[in-house]
Amino acid sequence: MMAVMxxxxxxxxxxxxxxxxxxxxxxxxxxxxxxxxxxxxRWCAGCHGLDGTGDGPGAGYMLPRPRDFTQALYQIRTTAxxxxxxxxxxxxxxxxxxxxxxxxxxxxxxxxxxxxxxxxYLKTFSRFFSADEIPQPLEFSRxxxxxxxxxxxxERLFREVADCAACHGDGGRGDGESxxxxxxxxxxxxxxxxxxxNWLFNGGGEAEDIYRRLLTGLDGTxxxxxxxxxxxxxxxxxxxxxxxxxxxxxxxxxxxxxxxVVRGVLFEDAPLPSSVDDEAWDEIEGAYLPLAGQIIVMPRxxxxxxxxxxxxxAHDGETVAVRVSWSDPNNSPDPEWAxxxxxxxxxxxxxxxDPPDEGPTPDQLVVQFPMQMPEGMERPFFLRGDNRRPxxxxxxxxxxxxxxxGEARGxxxxxxxxxxxxxxxxxxxxxxxxxxxFTRPLVTEDENDLDFVIGEAIPMALFAWDGDNxxxxxxxxxxxxxxxxxxxATPVTVFVAPALAMMLTAALGFLxxxxxxxxxxxxxxxxxxxxxx
Amino acid sequence: MSDRFELRGVVAPTLMLLVxxxxxxxxxxxxxxxxxxxxAMENPVNAATAGNIAGSIMFEGDAPSMDVIDMSSExxxxxxxxxxxxxxxxxVNSNGALANVFVYVKEGLESLQFPTxxxxxxxxxxxxxxxxxxxxxxxxxxxxRNSDGLLxxxxxxxxxxxxxxxxxxxxxxxxxxxxxxxxxxxxxxxxHGWMTSYIGVLDHPFHSVSSGSGAFSxxxxxxxxxxxxxxxxxxxxxxxTVTVTTGETAEVNFTFSASMAQNxxxxxxxxxxxxxxxxxx
Numbered sequence: 001m002m003a004v005m006x007x008x009x010x011x012x013x014x015x016x017x018x019x020x021x022x023x024x025x026x027x028x029x030x031x032x033x034x035x036x037x038x039x040x041x042r043w044c045a046g047c048h049g050l051d052g053t054g055d056g057p058g059a060g061y062m063l064p065r066p067r068d069f070t071q072a073l074y075q076i077r078t079t080a081x082x083x084x085x086x087x088x089x090x091x092x093x094x095x096x097x098x099x100x101x102x103x104x105x106x107x108x109x110x111x112x113x114x115x116x117x118x119x120x121y122l123k124t125f126s127r128f129f130s131a132d133e134i135p136q137p138l139e140f141s142r143x144x145x146x147x148x149x150x151x152x153x154x155e156r157l158f159r160e161v162a163d164c165a166a167c168h169g170d171g172g173r174g175d176g177e178s179x180x181x182x183x184x185x186x187x188x189x190x191x192x193x194x195x196x197x198n199w200l201f202n203g204g205g206e207a208e209d210i211y212r213r214l215l216t217g218l219d220g221t222x223x224x225x226x227x228x229x230x231x232x233x234x235x236x237x238x239x240x241x242x243x244x245x246x247x248x249x250x251x252x253x254x255x256x257x258x259x260x261v262v263r264g265v266l267f268e269d270a271p272l273p274s275s276v277d278d279e280a281w282d283e284i285e286g287a288y289l290p291l292a293g294q295i296i297v298m299p300r301x302x303x304x305x306x307x308x309x310x311x312x313x314a315h316d317g318e319t320v321a322v323r324v325s326w327s328d329p330n331n332s333p334d335p336e337w338a339x340x341x342x343x344x345x346x347x348x349x350x351x352x353x354d355p356p357d358e359g360p361t362p363d364q365l366v367v368q369f370p371m372q373m374p375e376g377m378e379r380p381f382f383l384r385g386d387n388r389r390p391x392x393x394x395x396x397x398x399x400x401x402x403x404x405x406g407e408a409r410g411x412x413x414x415x416x417x418x419x420x421x422x423x424x425x426x427x428x429x430x431x432x433x434x435x436x437x438f439t440r441p442l443v444t445e446d447e448n449d450l451d452f453v454i455g456e457a458i459p460m461a462l463f464a465w466d467g468d469n470x471x472x473x474x475x476x477x478x479x480x481x482x483x484x485x486x487x488x489a490t491p492v493t494v495f496v497a498p499a500l501a502m503m504l505t506a507a508l509g510f511l512x513x514x515x516x517x518x519x520x521x522x523x524x525x526x527x528x529x530x531x532x533x
Numbered sequence: 534m535s536d537r538f539e540l541r542g543v544v545a546p547t548l549m550l551l552v553x554x555x556x557x558x559x560x561x562x563x564x565x566x567x568x569x570x571x572x573a574m575e576n577p578v579n580a581a582t583a584g585n586i587a588g589s590i591m592f593e594g595d596a597p598s599m600d601v602i603d604m605s606s607e608x609x610x611x612x613x614x615x616x617x618x619x620x621x622x623x624x625v626n627s628n629g630a631l632a633n634v635f636v637y638v639k640e641g642l643e644s645l646q647f648p649t650x651x652x653x654x655x656x657x658x659x660x661x662x663x664x665x666x667x668x669x670x671x672x673x674x675x676x677x678r679n680s681d682g683l684l685x686x687x688x689x690x691x692x693x694x695x696x697x698x699x700x701x702x703x704x705x706x707x708x709x710x711x712x713x714x715x716x717x718x719x720x721x722x723x724x725h726g727w728m729t730s731y732i733g734v735l736d737h738p739f740h741s742v743s744s745g746s747g748a749f750s751x752x753x754x755x756x757x758x759x760x761x762x763x764x765x766x767x768x769x770x771x772x773x774t775v776t777v778t779t780g781e782t783a784e785v786n787f788t789f790s791a792s793m794a795q796n797x798x799x800x801x802x803x804x805x806x807x808x809x810x811x812x813x814x
Contacts (some may be wrong), residue, residue, distance in 0.1 A: 028549050072691070082689075082697035090773050128695070162702045163684035181726035185690060217698045222723030224686040224700035232705040 036121025039114045047102065051073075052125030054186070062102045063303040063347060065188055072126035073185055073220040076203035078137035081217040084128055088136050090119045100200035100307065138227070138361070139216055143208055146245040154246025157239055162226065164172050164243075167192040172250045173432030180337045185220040189343045191192035192222075194432075198251035200210035200307070205251065213246035220268045253400040256308075257456075258286030261457065264313035264320060264486035272314055272321050276426040276437040281323055286312030291464060291477035296383060297411050299352035303344075304477035305466035309365075315442065315486050320452050324365060324462065331429040332398055332467030333360035345470040356475065361467035363398035364476070365436055368461040369450045369484075371407060379459045379481050384408040392450045396425050396436050398467065403438060407448055411474065421451065442486075455485040543635065561809030574648035578755050584777035587750040590634040590743040590763060593790040596625035602660075602727045609683055610660035610725075620727060621665045622767055630747025631789055633666045634765050635717065635733045637740035638751060639772060641759035647737050652676045655720075655730065657685045657701070660721070662730035666766075669732060670716055677707045684724050691718040694734065716764060731766060750782075761785055768793040791812055 040052065047066040049056040054068035067074075074085040076093055094115050097105035106115060123129040144150065158164045167182065172195030184190040193243035198205030203213055217225030230233055265284050273280040290308040293301045310325040330337045345355060370380050371390045380389035387409050395416065396403040403425035406416035422444045427436040444454040450456060457482045465471040554761035578768040599619040604611040624632040658664045660681060669675055677687050681699040687707065693715040699707050711718065711734045722728035733740055741749040751761070754777045762772045768789040775783045 014771045073696075081699060082695045084695075160786075162700070166684050178724045178726070182723055217700075219696070219698060222686070222698070224688065224698040226700050227701060228699045229705070232707070234703055234705055291665065 036117035054405050061302045069125035075218040079135045084135040098202045129520050144241040149240050153243035169432045171431030173327045175432030181338050182222045195250045199255035207244045207248040210247050218417045221227045259287045261483045262311045263484050266487040267316045276428050276435045284312045290481050294478045297474050301475035306464040306477045307468040320438045325435045328434050329432045330468045332363045337468035339468050343469050361466050361472045364465040366463040367394040368519040384411045455488040460484040577645045582779045583753040583774050585782040588785040589747040590631045591647045591788045592625045592631040613659035632745050634743040636749045636763045639760045639762040667732045668743045685722045689720045763787040
């Protein structure tokens, strides 16, 4: 009897405690610890290591390396440079991830309890965290408005006062004078951020985010805090906002949308763009095609420099022009980047077989099409095709004039035509950006060249290499198949057919209604004629 | 089970609240507050009975050649130097004297508390740090000055202290301090990758950096036995025990050689147990 009473009492107590815990919305400290560790070991340790030192089994394939939590150096914070992050700061990174790195956002995958438990567990890796000191966020002012004057002032401060271009380059693409030698807190090479791709900014790409980064600095990276510059009276807080607005303006208003088709604009009356920097290209919208590392064929490459290319196309019914633009801080081979290159190769190479040849490596671009228009949706294997479905490629290199046309039936089988080229190329490298324009007649006599048809989706894939990042051969960036669609002139029937249809419908309408009315009139007459006679 | 749960649930937050109420919110080692001036505390050393330690640091064998710094991208700095500057990692003069060795009292000061000195200066001049090696006390202000009027950033990567990374785009000064003893805190400029310096943070003021002639001195020490350590950024550390007597200057010399580089454990961010009692009484 007593045993039963005890059991019921114990259940009642457990119930009360569980309700209290649920009501307070948080786990008990013990359960939280356990959940944090379990979650970490399941999802995080593979990269960050069981003891949080950033050298888990996957870390060797990554650049930047996963964070080492033991020093409590966090890039994205609301606290001052050198200070610890707040719990919210850590949670924000777990939720959002770090775009452009291998750290994903976990908000969709893990529950609130799991993520909050993770925050507390991460703190246990570093002795700097203590219950005595709660990190205090900085005071952030409200955003100022952005306008042409603010942007002009921001640009002046960017270039002449804060000298951001020293690392980020004049165009902000990470090609500044000091950029080849930058290393992070782990002594790994780290690129200066490409400020034209704000959707890849760690911590967010809007002006408010940029302002915060300028004040807090990105601890663990070369990016310093400008807080002391304000304290010293060199710039005001309002001017810091101006810098933030200017940096924001270097990227498009909206991140590039996902698109499968690059539209080739038809130039009916005006001449096609004649050079890579022809102003006519500014009117052609184009599309952003993301690239990823080649990780199918050994030696693989997990960390390509080029993460996407902008592709624009135009044609006039006889010639097609395709311009590809992408950020690349150097025109490879560049001796300033020799140290960078050997460091990256040493870091990323060990597991992938033979190291690449020692010689200088250029930047490269390959545009790939099927050799023949496919029937239906069956396209060649995207990595250089196969025997059954070969591909036709345009290949350009930074250390060679002109471009080569070639064909391939699989990786390593590329064969280039030596003479009778119909393909011309015009390339330019400026301010950390390559722009390469290919021109070719739509139809050629060579039967191994694809004939570009108008009004049909032509499969197209792109491949890019930054030579000074150690990239060549299979170590490069790849895309899957997209499409090039050369617009056709709007045929006259498009306008005439609806008009004809309307007229025909109207005529029929009049006919039918007219007859019906006529019948009505006639029957009305008969009715009216029937007497009372 | 439920007992432990209750304890944790109540005691820990209560303690935290009490402590938070007491603290003003801490600041890391990188915050710009600090001691400055010794007005509050008297120097506990009796000058009448004090002694000194002095000596030289020599380098045995041929000094390794240092790379020339290419300052061509920064003409303002290049113009400040009559001759090309070398990386300052190993600086040996024609007499074989080794400069930039950080010498300090590692053990023997018992529990003496010392007043914090006035601010120390770390200057960026001609795109080099002056001095290359600097000793300060816990809490002592370090004035970091940009004398070049062009962009430098000061990126401090300590292990025991909290670091900082601060931008100085024009001629200006920034003040920082460290709040825990640490040998040594590395600093670098990311804009000019050749710029490095080291700061030793101690609980006491008995530190010295060997000059171009290899000389160092630690003065006005209470008599007694001390362990002195010499630290070099490539050749590691050496210690010697020395006895200080009243009115005398004990001579201590250190010799480094190229072979030491292979086995050197160069402590960066090593905590310093200052109040360990020396083995031999």
